[in-house]
Amino acid sequence: LILRSPDSLVMDLSFALSQLTSLVRRATLRENDLAPKYEKVHNFKVHTFRGPHWCEYCANFMWGLIAQGVKCADCGLNVHKQCSKVVPNDCQPDLRHVKKVYSCDLTTLVKAHNTKRPMVVDMCIQEIEARGLQSEGLYRISGFSELIEDVKLSFDRDGEKADISSNVYEDINIITGALKLYFRELPIPIITYDAYPRFIETAKIADPEKRLESLHEALKLLPPAHCETLRYLMAHLKRVTQCEKENLMSSENLGIVFGPTLMRAPELDAMTALNDIRYQRLVVETLITNEDVLF
Amino acid sequence: MPEQSNDYRVVVFGAGGVGKSSLVLRFVKGTFRDTYIPTVEDTYRQVISCDKSVCTLQITDTTGSHQFPAMQRLSISKGHAFILVYSITSKQSLEELKPIYQQVLAIKGNVEAIPIMLVGNKSDETQREVETKDGEAQANQWKCAFMETSAKTNHNVTELFQELLNLDKKRNMSLNIDGKRSGKQSRAERLKGKCSVM
Numbered sequence: 265l266i267l268r269s270p271d272s273l274v275m276d277l278s279f280a281l282s283q284l285t286s287l288v289r290r291a292t293l294r295e296n297d298l299a300p301k302y303e304k305v306h307n308f309k310v311h312t313f314r315g316p317h318w319c320e321y322c323a324n325f326m327w328g329l330i331a332q333g334v335k336c337a338d339c340g341l342n343v344h345k346q347c348s349k350v351v352p353n354d355c356q357p358d359l360r361h362v363k364k365v366y367s368c369d370l371t372t373l374v375k376a377h378n379t380k381r382p383m384v385v386d387m388c389i390q391e392i393e394a395r396g397l398q399s400e401g402l403y404r405i406s407g408f409s410e411l412i413e414d415v416k417l418s419f420d421r422d423g424e425k426a427d428i429s430s431n432v433y434e435d436i437n438i439i440t441g442a443l444k445l446y447f448r449e450l451p452i453p454i455i456t457y458d459a460y461p462r463f464i465e466t467a468k469i470a471d472p473e474k475r476l477e478s479l480h481e482a483l484k485l486l487p488p489a490h491c492e493t494l495r496y497l498m499a500h501l502k503r504v505t506q507c508e509k510e511n512l513m514s515s516e517n518l519g520i521v522f523g524p525t526l527m528r529a530p531e532l533d534a535m536t537a538l539n540d541i542r543y544q545r546l547v548v549e550t551l552i553t554n555e556d557v558l559f
Numbered sequence: 560m561p562e563q564s565n566d567y568r569v570v571v572f573g574a575g576g577v578g579k580s581s582l583v584l585r586f587v588k589g590t591f592r593d594t595y596i597p598t599v600e601d602t603y604r605q606v607i608s609c610d611k612s613v614c615t616l617q618i619t620d621t622t623g624s625h626q627f628p629a630m631q632r633l634s635i636s637k638g639h640a641f642i643l644v645y646s647i648t649s650k651q652s653l654e655e656l657k658p659i660y661q662q663v664l665a666i667k668g669n670v671e672a673i674p675i676m677l678v679g680n681k682s683d684e685t686q687r688e689v690e691t692k693d694g695e696a697q698a699n700q701w702k703c704a705f706m707e708t709s710a711k712t713n714h715n716v717t718e719l720f721q722e723l724l725n726l727d728k729k730r731n732m733s734l735n736i737d738g739k740r741s742g743k744q745s746r747a748e749r750l751k752g753k754c755s756v757m
Binding site: 400401 | 574595597633
């Protein structure tokens with residue numbers, strides 16, 4: 265033991281350390297019973313490690329001087345490139361890595377903040393319902409764009425501590441605008457690109473019974489966190505339509521406004537996108553009116 | 560210029576619920592509906608006279624709910640003339656035109672040669688939030704024309720479109736189709752008259 269160089273001792277030490285961190289990570293994962301059990305894939309990026317590093321999956325040394333392995337941008341897991349293909353989808357994003365709220369992947373955000381749904385959605389909807397759903401053109405009329413941008417910044421900065429009360433933002437249309445902006449800025453829309461064609465197909469079915477059935481099937485394609493958020497939003501929009509006499513927003517109107525907010529065509533072909541608009545409207549309209557049976 | 564096709568494209572912008580569709584429908588169809596349906600995007604056509612011949616006036620009614628930034632850019636780059644609508648009952652709706660004007664400026668570069676009309680709609684309403692002089696001041700700042708209208712009472716609607724066409728100095732346009740066409744119409748009427756007598 266005495267004969268070993270100090271270098272190898274340092275290596276041993278940092279190996280023990282990396283083993284320890286991954287153990288701690290596993291332990292905290294098991295402890296978090298509160299956390300919703302959403303599966304999340306790791307967001308691996310090629311990484312150049314400084315100093316010796318060991319793979320946190322196979323525990324072997326990561327060879328090389330540059331690009332020795334990959335690092336998950338959301339939770340910081342360090343593994344070999346080969347190992348990254350077999351790592352289970354147990355990414356637990358860390359707030360140190362997930363800095364923004366807007367334009368952050370939905371599942372990443374809820375896992376990082378340990379919530380059921382993105383806090384923007386819960387907080388905006390609670391605020392809107394507390395102020396009353398009677399406001400004319402709710403979700404149609406837009407608020408000042410600088411103030412909406414301001415709400416976004418405060419969510420990005422303060423997370424669930426963001427203050428969106430009427431003392432700060434008097435106009436309810438700023439809150440509705442901020443919520444719509446959140447959905448529009450999602451890197452993967454709430455109705456994911458993968459599931460998009462299936463949802464559009466459902467809108468083309470004439471028979472209402474069959475359409476509901478196929479919509480119910482399509483919903484199963486959504487990641488659980490997306491589906492849960494969509495359910496919560498649709499229940500809220502249903503309540504908005506119940507005040508249609510005052511706010512003039514029928515499920516058809518909300519469908520027009522929310523269609524392109526919740527659904528985006530995977531390929532950006534302008535013609536298809538334009539053709540899809542009426543189907544998007546129909547999908548959202550059906551989701552709102554049948555919210556109780558679909559989810 | 561490839562732009563010199565037979566179409567003259569007018570694009571109507573404004574916040575949600577200020578009455579863009581109502582203005583366009585009043586002008587194109589002469590009707591007013593008290594319904595409340597957001598627009599995605601609609602295009603209407605009207606035949607007008609341009610440089611002593613006929614051409615199509617194409618009016619694009621856009622969405623007010625900020626849904627398609629890409630579509631907005633496309634409409635601006637394709638448009639020849641712009642109508643920026645706010646509601647005199649909402650100061651905010653005037654504020655919201657500012658980013659749209661900035662975008663027109665950014666895409667078109669120089670707006671001096673482009674006909675732009677700032678329009679304060681719902682002039683029949685009594686709960687005014689934007690005074691006429693405020694609208695005029697904004698128009699002065701933007702170096703564009705200004706008008707107050709009411710799609711509901713049909714106040715200044717035809718005038719708005721005629722005035723907009725007059726602003727284009729490169730073409731000589733008029734909503735009335737002069738000469739041949741009106742002759743045809745009167746002949747049709749004469750025939751009709753005879754028919755009813757028979």
